[in-house]
Amino acid sequence: MGPTASGKTALAIELCQHLPCDIISVDSALIYKGMDIGSAKPDAEELARAPHRLLDLLDPCESYSAAQFREDALREMAEITARGRIPLLVGGTMLYFKALLEGLSPLPSSVxxxxxxxxxxxxxxxxxxxxxxxxxxxxxxxxxxxxxxxxxxxxxxxxxxxxxxxxxxxxQVKGEPLPYKVFQFAIAPEERSELHQLIAKRFQLMLEAGFEQEVRALYQRGDLHVDLPSIRCVGYRQMWDYLAGKLSYDEMIERGIIATRQLAKRQITWLRGWQDVFWLRSGDLTNIEQICSVVGEK
The missing domain is CATH 1.10.20.140 (Histone, subunit A)
Known part of the structure; x- marks a missing residue:
């Protein structure tokens, strides 16, 4: 777990080279097809090294709930453990982690x-x-x-x-807890200023990789709009407003980076109240060693 741009994906892929893990994505943006650059979806080379489950599940016109995630994740976890391997859940959508770990509350179905x-x-x-x-x-x-x-x-x-x-x-009414032994790790830079630098750098790299063209293709479909969960994803909403003529290019960049910082702040706030988390530092060369040590001890 960890804030956006903290290095979760890279660490998870590296961990798969040391432990028999299969990665399950825990990210509310990565579930959408055609939303690759702005969501920092693992590229073909990364997926070749460590395949990810629960990517590209839905078209951006569709919605996805924490309940659907829990059902999908439990199915994948059962399949992974049946093969004698370890499910490695990786992402920053803290609501999904919470639903998985604590179960779901008895909220009524939509009418x-x-x-x-x-x-x-x-x-x-x-x-x-x-x-x-x-x-x-x-x-x-x-x-x-x-x-x-x-x-x-x-x-x-x-x-x-x-x-x-x-x-x-x-x-406040909890559902069925997760029927697995769980190790929880969170990764983040030691200083918030460092995280802000990583966020700004990654946003710039996304623009260079063709983020505008990616969102333009979605914009030109005609059936998508800003009230959809997919288009409200950080970065996508700001680029959408730029394409709609509501923001200048520079304003889009500034607001995209600010919105990403705000997301990271919310993620860190969630994690600070989390129980039984082992913290890792972004860029620490001993992270893999620390994880293997914690898992090995227990």
Whole structure:
């Protein structure tokens, strides 16, 4: 686990050369086809060295939930362990890790009629007003969900209207825990300034690799829009706004880097509250040795 640009993929691929591991991606952007450069998806050479599972599952017009991830990950883990190998889960989508480790809360399934009613109200009142309505019934979720995040905002309101309980109340009820012995490692630079440099460098490398052309191909399809989870991914949203004429090229770069920093900050905040994590430092040549030592001891 770790913040974006901290070196998770490179470390995982190297670890596969020392332990009989198969990698399972834990990343909400890597599941989308055609979103390779901006998501830092492993390239052909990296995949040849260490194949990754749960990549390229969906078209960008589709959505994917933590529940779907848990189901897919458990299936892959069972297959890997049946062959006598070790599932190595790698990524930065902390909600997916949480769903996998703790199980899922008993949230109600979506009801199309209620979802449509919420969308109709939002069209009339605006999402800012819908956010205020959520704050009255579920202040904790409202504090966590941005007013410009219609998918999560709609879901939180829907859960309350279906069940009569807030999402906050329901998520405190845990599901089935993970039936595996787990070793948890987090990697990050020692200084935040170093992480910021890595983020800026990687964003520039993405641009040089053709990130604009990648997003332009998605933009020109005509069936994708900024409210989809895929297009809201960090970097993609900012490039989309540039292609739509809402940002200059330099503004797109600046906002893309800022949004990536904010994502990394949220990831680190999650991890600081995580239990039983062994911390590694980005770029430390002894990381593999440390991991093998911890796993070997237990």
């Amino acid at each position: 199309p009629e209620i979802r449509e009613q919420i969308e109709k109200e939002a069209a009339e009142l605006g999402w800012e007003k819908m956010h205020q309505l959520l704050a009255k019934v579920d202040p904790e979720s409202a504090a966590r969900i941005h007013p410009n995040d219609p998918q999560r905002l709609s879901r939180a309101l829907e859960v309350y209207r279906i069940s009569g309980s807030s999402m906050t109340e329901l998520t």
